[in-house]
Amino acid sequence: MERLEFQMFANEILSRLPTKCVARLRCVSKQWRYELSSHLFAIIHYSRTAKYEDRKLITLTNSSIDLYNLIRGNVDISSRKIISFPVDTSLSNLTILASEYGLLLMCIQFIPNELILWNPTTNQFLNLCDKKPKHFFDLKEDAVGIYIDSSNDVKILLLQRHMDDVVPRVYYRNTCEWKTLTFLKGPDYGSSLYWLSSGTLCNNVLYFPSPQYWTPSKSYTIAFDVDSETFSKQFFQNPQHTSYVYCWKHP
Template identity: 70%
Template structure:
């Protein structure tokens, strides 16, 4: 019998287990921790959980955050689990911008808005504004989205709107680096008369609705192809 590769074992078998079991298995050895902490495993696991009965509902209130199990489409409050946001800030400052693959893209609102990528299952997070200028992210002007590229790399798209134009940047979970892309030419896309939505992912395209404050006929929809990474 040929040896059974651990990667196949993890992706095909361990990915079907509840999050609590996966968390325990990370302590088996370094190889298990490495594979079960990878972005690819997290995506496979979240998809399996989405298509199984082990779904969860996360709820934010003014004073707490808790997770409930969804059983048969109904909320089971008997096993409710309270969790803490990993950054010390009042919960009233938090806003959910996007959710995909078991990850939440959050904003901590303040004098300088902070963009946080958070995994509520593991409670690990990344501050995407770390070592960036205070004006790097502006919740009132910018838009964001989460997607998976052709190499199974989870990426964050940040559309930075300023008076001189729109600058699209992409953060890679594999390289932990930002890169700048090219945006559309023409039209006054950077105008704050447009209220941009955050990205909605459908069929490998992130859509950003951009309604006009005063003239509905001037509204438009921006589409970003996540395969070619072009607008």
């Protein structure tokens, strides 16, 4: 009961504080550190403070990872802060694949290839590889997306090519487990799909465009419904001009 009361206090009261204040409060005790480091608290805190706090811009170069404040859409150069990546690797091997809810999905390209879910604010991370890393993720062949479900569980969708097939897998942050899903049946997606980018999340759907430059009429987009965890194939009225898919909320 005592823990439940403190959890409610953290989620309802402490989640409204600025990020720097939360970081200091994590040093109060082990209990405070545990509750304020949970992914549920991180999601609640992000959803409440993102409207009021200045957004952040992160840049990745071969020599440093820089963090800047965004003030009314403008980069504050004077706010530059150099942060470190928690995994020992050369920065030239890192690629940012996707970002949602203050989390970054990173790829370490050098063998072994790894997927890292990283929170730059707390510098906490998860290595998502459950198999031999060098066979786990291929930046040129595979695709990823990040989303959150109705139970506030952060999930990672991974689309992997296995021979001529596409094998979709979902990582559940709550249980730290992977689950294999069923992909579309029909054409040989494994050899014909071309991933232009990581998935774009819009209205609880992840979109993966697959443009066909030599035959534009065959261009299409793979859509993944995050609620039903099912896939569909979608066409656009003017496919020859469909190279990217972007979604945004009108202010």
